[in-house]
Amino acid sequence: MIQAYGLTSDSRKALPPAVDDVSFEAHAGRVTVLLGAPGAGKTTVLRLLLGLQQGRGLACFRGRPLHRVAHPSREVGVLLGDVPGHPARTVRGHLRMLCAAAGVSVRRADEVLEVVGLVGLRDERLGGLSRGMDRRLGLACALLADPHTLVLDEPADGLSGRESRWLHGMLRAHARQGGTVLTTTADPKEAARVADRVLALEGGRLVADQEAAEFARTRLRPRVAVRTPHALRLAAQLTREARAAQRSVEVVQEGGNRLSVYGSSCADVGETAFRHGILVHQLADETGDMGPGADGRVVVSRTVENRTVESGAAQNTVPGGEAVRNPVAVTAVDVTAEGAAGDTGEPPTRSASATEGAPSAGSPPAVASPEHSTPSGPTPSAPTLSDPAPSGSSPAGPTLSGPELSHPALSSPHPADRAVETDGPCPEPDAEPAAVPPSPRRTADRPADDLPALPPPLCVRSAPSPLRPLRYEVRRATGISTGFLTGAAVLLVSAVTAVVLGGMGHTAQARLLTAWPVQLPLPPAALGAGLLGALAFGDEFRHPALAADRGTVPRRLGVLTAKLLVAAVTAVTLAFLTVGCDAEVLYLVYGQELARVPADWMSLGVSWLGLVVGCAWAGVLAAGVFRSTTAGLAAVLAVPVVVVPAVQKALESASVRTAAGFSMRLRETLLVQWPFGGGRYVDAAARVLGQPVGGAMALSLAALLCAYLLTTLRGRVR
Template identity: 55%
Template sequence: MLQAIGLTSARHRGLPPAVDDLTFEAGPGCVTALLGPPGSGKTSALRLMLELEPGRGITYFRGRPLHRVAQPAREVGVLLGDVPGHPARTARGQLRMLCAAAGVAASRADDLLDAVGLVELGDQRIGTLSLGMDRRLALASALLADPHTLILDEPTEGLGAREAGWLHGMLRSHADQGGTVLYTTRDPKEAARLAGRVVTIEAGRLVADQGVADFSRTRLRPRVAVRSPHAARLAAIVSREARAARRSVEVVTEASSSRLSVYGSSCAEIGDAAFRHGLPVHQLADEVGDTASASGPRGDGRGADAGIGATGAEPEAAADSSEPSAHPVATSGGAALPPPIRRRPARGPLRPVRYELRRLFGVRTTTLIVAVSLVASAVLSVLLARDGRTPLPHVLAAWPSLLPLPPAALGAGLLGALSFGDEFRYPTLAAGRGTVPRRMGMLLAKLAVSAGVALLLALLVVLVSTESLRLVYGGDLARVPSNAVSLAVSWSGLTVGCAWAGLLAAGIFRVTAAGVAAVLAVPVLMVPLIQAVPKAPTARSMSGLPGRLRELAWPQWPHEADRWVLALVRVVAQPVGTALMLSLSVLVCAYLFTSLRGRVRW
């Protein structure tokens, strides 16, 4: 059961709200259509239900508002627009990534691909899918966690009759299994064919809340479309004969003077009348028209002018058939206002590490960046070792003095910056919520995965550089330096620090370029500033620091760890290390500040 009570959009610049005190229900085991013309507030109503827009009102999903549901993807499946995924990711990879986000088994992806008929296209890129296949994948994403309620915004827009019929069957099947289905549409005939209940809105307000039988009777009426060069004369004849026979017939002249719409009669009766009076008829066909608005579009897509005399009962008014709302909520006249709707941050995936791994390696971008970094490092190592004057650590790291950072550090920083790309949207529920997850578990997962990738890249660069030197110059250069421990700590800290700097900066500013700029700012801006600070003569030495730290620590670490502690201290004491630590400290504080500010605002 879905209950929407008092939904009201926030006003913008004095304009009337897109949704104004909207109250209705969508029951289980039934497909409910939210019907309205373009601009009537259908999409805004859905976004208010999903707490994607600020406003007032409340929506209960089986008795609980969405922010009280522990696992929203298991309660509500949403289809808003296209698939929120990287166009280079495969359909199967997209669903497997969302499986980790929803906390379901990866095998569920193959089950959904089979259910929506995409098994043969599972390895096809999302960007190459047709509109119909893309809509099938979006529905699979919504059904991934087997939700009870489905909410869809114009799911059949742009689809052909075959794809629309398939989608209708899927929605009916979900409702037949006891689920709740709410979808928006602008086509009254589609609502009459698919839905069991139709909620009609216009200008954000409720017009009618009816069962499909009442909707078809009061808002959809059969008519006869007639085209004749003597339409005015034929209209007068049909009206006169209807009055004589005391039948309720309404004749409406369309925008074209040669076309009529006759309600309450049949093709046979109108054809006989035209034959008796010798009037030619160029078209005579049964149609179904929408009587929701006299000036609105009809079944044939043509507007209607005022009707020509018809006797008998007047056509039934749609507004008079509106049922009273089940949960009236007053918003004026001294009554209490409905509760405010806050725009809340997106929830993080239930299995963040697995999600992040599938997000990172699900596209070829990661492989391409790693490959370019390795090739560039190998070439630079060979060139640096050619003159014999470059120190061996710089040769192995492929770090010439002309570059602010080695290719491995730049590649790690770029991978970190891409972690907060536009792709992060919690499955089916985060469209429009923003791209930055504020959950600590998601942030820790991104930091851990980016650090692991950076360490792997650093190791591969050293191995590739060593092998390249051995291949080109022989085995003389491929030797282990005496201070290998401190060099390893320094090299690992540089790559991991660059990855984290790019990750945090992109997360703060929500732009990948900001992450890359933060990485480049360390050697270009921070290091010169630190080197420009006047240094006082060193009066004291830090010798014996590991021993004093061992005395303070409750568990006693082995003496071999002293070398690692000293190596870490030397790394931090270097200008690049100091600049990197300072940058990371500032970025962490900025990230926490924006997180707290976002929670207070939302």
């Protein structure tokens, strides 16, 4: 069950808030649809509900705010926009990576693939999926942790009719199993067809809260869809018979040979066509839109109170002596008059475009009949979507007006959710009951002392951290071919460089084995390790698979530790493979002389591994701080180009002491004999740190780590 109270977005500058005082409930076992035109505030409501946008109000999921849920992905499945995944990752690999993030078994990926019908496409790349397959994958991601609630933003947008029906069936099945479904749409017919309850938004405010059947009865208009090559002739005959029978009938030309007849039935239209010998290709009952003429269709004729209202200039005469207007020149008009009673004995309708309830705000305004209109008087208009809900609507759900809305702490949970263990009611820790404030338009004439307190602020929720960060990082790194291709390119460039340096001569053996020319700031292996480290965080910001919205990436220390560990293992592997490949190539080309191992191989090996691992870590930290792969690689290159000269200049000064004999002095201080010759390793590490490159790398890593910790703590404070 979802409970939202007084959701209001923060206004920017002098503009009104995109969402103003929206309150509703979405019960378990039902599909609730937020209906509104583009720009009405549907997505903003969902983002406020999920804590992805700053604002005010209260939002509870089964009695608890989302920030008090231990594992939000197991409570709420979210789909906002397209699936945010790397386009080169496979469908199955993407889901397996998210399984590690959600802390569920890897078998769950295959289960949801079977549920959404993507088993045959599990090895397909995300970048090659069609719109329908992308929607299926998004639903699979939302269902991965088996959540109780689904929150989807226009999931059927751009889908075909068949795909839309499948998606709606999946949502209905989740609701039948006791789950809560909240989705948005801009199509009123889709809302009436899919939802159990429809919440209408207009201008950022909730203007209607109705059951789906009541919404379809009061907000939509049933119609008869007709396809005939003699559309104008049939329209004229329908108009004549409706006028003779004193019935309110409206005929709208949809385009080409199609008509929509409002206020009639298939039987009446079919009998009229049969009596006058008019060929009919299609005759079907449909659920109409929010009102004729709202989407630019032309109104051929309307019959009200024994009169036929026509518009346009040119007339065409059709068989039967009935004259109708040229549909090309017709524009939508309306009549406000008291019509006569129809065949069913119901009271007369108020206008030709208003049957029961109010049509959409997109309906054309009503124009007074000539005998009742005055030049100076205002033009009466038909009811719009912003009118209050009719009295026949269901009383379920919260009261929409602010002063009468009670605090969520005073409301009882839904019966389906009473067995759920909760941490208490939804209000803030002060637990002070406060009514949701009315909008300024409703309180402009009230004293300031009578205004209720503002609802509590909604803070932006940080992105969920992977529950199994190491497993997640391993699957993220191995799920695409970028790392393997980068490693292969590094080995190839290193081998070619080593052969060229061996032929030129005058290159030290250590630099020859690592393919490190004096002219280059870093060897290819160090650059490759830095690039792979930068990709570890750069891909997270470019393709944020863990965040419900695009932009926030988990920056907790567990994620950083996993990325540093995987980057270190990758760098060490790349360093060993580079030296081995270079030695083998030098042996094959030049013989044993250039492939021999240096005498001080241990200290050189420690320095080599420290350089490669340090470059990889610098790439990880810099990409995490600057949120870009390019910035991470630039930071790696800045170490030998900028930091090393600065360290060398500092070491050349007279005030700097050398680190020679550090292991002996340390052993004398601690009075401990290093076991297994550990003093040599300590001495080697001290010599590495004493070198310009080693000192510069250590300094860079320390600075980047401090910057990362500062940005992480600053994000938590906010």
